[in-house]
Amino acid sequence: MLTKAGATALDAARKKNVEAEVFLLYNRELSIELREARVETLKEAEEIGMGVRVLNHGRMGFAYSSDLSRAAILEVVDNAVSISNCMIADEYQCLVEPSQYYPPVSCFDQQIVDTMLEEKINLARASEKAARSFDKRIRMVEKSAYEDSHSITVIMNSNGLQASFAQNLAGIYIALVAQEEEDSQTGFAVKARRKITDLNPQQLGQEAASRAVRSLKARSMDSQCLPCVMEPYVATRFMGLLLPSLYGDAVLKGKSLWADKIGQPVASPLLQITDDGTLEDGLASAPFDGEGTPAQKNELIKDGLLQSYLYDNYSGRKAGRQSTGSGRRGSFRSLPAIGSSNLIISPGSLSPEQMIADIESGLLITEVMGMHTANPISGDFSLGACGILIKAGQLTRPVRGITIAGNLHQLLQNIEALGSDLRFYGAKAAPSIRFSQLSIGGE
16 A cells, blocks of 8 residues: 555656655554553554655655545645745755665564553553562552554655565553652653563563662752763763764754764763664664665764764765765654664673772762753753762762753763663663763752
């Protein structure tokens, strides 16, 4: 059905003497939410649609529809052509050429499809049971949830490109509250994987409970500069601040912290960052990106030196570079835009315990708030944070009501150790990271 709709759109575009790209998507999602081990909501939804980009002598127009009837397809093409007539010609606009090779990426698990609904509900229940048995101070499980999705993507264009793939994933989430006397703290954990057998709900429930319990009786601390260790979750949050500086369009606009720094040091020599669209079972793995460019592994930072930026087809042409397979498309309703696939900070060899063993006085950062306030162009940040004080190589008391502040460029220079505890949160992965110093604002 999708391929037939795409062919109809391409034929309509040909008759109007324009080039076209058709992006078609079918998506089905299942969402189950539990409260106190009882199913509170169960939703299943699906959508199907197409987005059409036309190139009319260098002028690009875009339109979309969730109706794949012939009449609707012809109307979408008409709308895209009408929009293109109002645009200015751009020599860098072009359609992707078909490739002879697309990497054989693993991104579909038949067991997700075959698993019965009650078994999926029990995965969420298992996380809640594990959380409650972890510590008697767990007072309430606000929500435990299971979700999965299944999608089929097809891309076709006037250059003869026709490529498709199916993917699915499953995930569980739990949010809870721990209480001791008058103090209460929240904890959460989330995990999404390509394989349903990799979810491990017991471990997830224990993790959420641990996050809540270890924060009980937290209070502020004195303002000072200290060595700090970021847990993997916090490190992946900072990766989101780092990303815009690696986008080719930001570099072209002069809005990247690392513009014109290829081959130059931008971080500690310990730092290695890759973006791998071909990673086995990676949540963002696919044989091709949102424009049809084959997926690839991109080395972004090696030994602290900047190696590459991420480009989609347009920004790559404008910069005189090849696309890095980084044209991301979240929906048939949107145009492709530069984005990462599986973004990974390579781990080191130290355990989390070894990371803090030689810190006389420091802070383990377990959570940050207000990441949206950070400036991705200058790299400046001032964020709310929570953590645990480190004294004589040991974790002591929990801390909250503090801020951490600095500049991303300087922070990356201050990396002095990387942990072996690589963790994926969505399509971003990082180990624990130790920094020589970080400014902490407290009492």
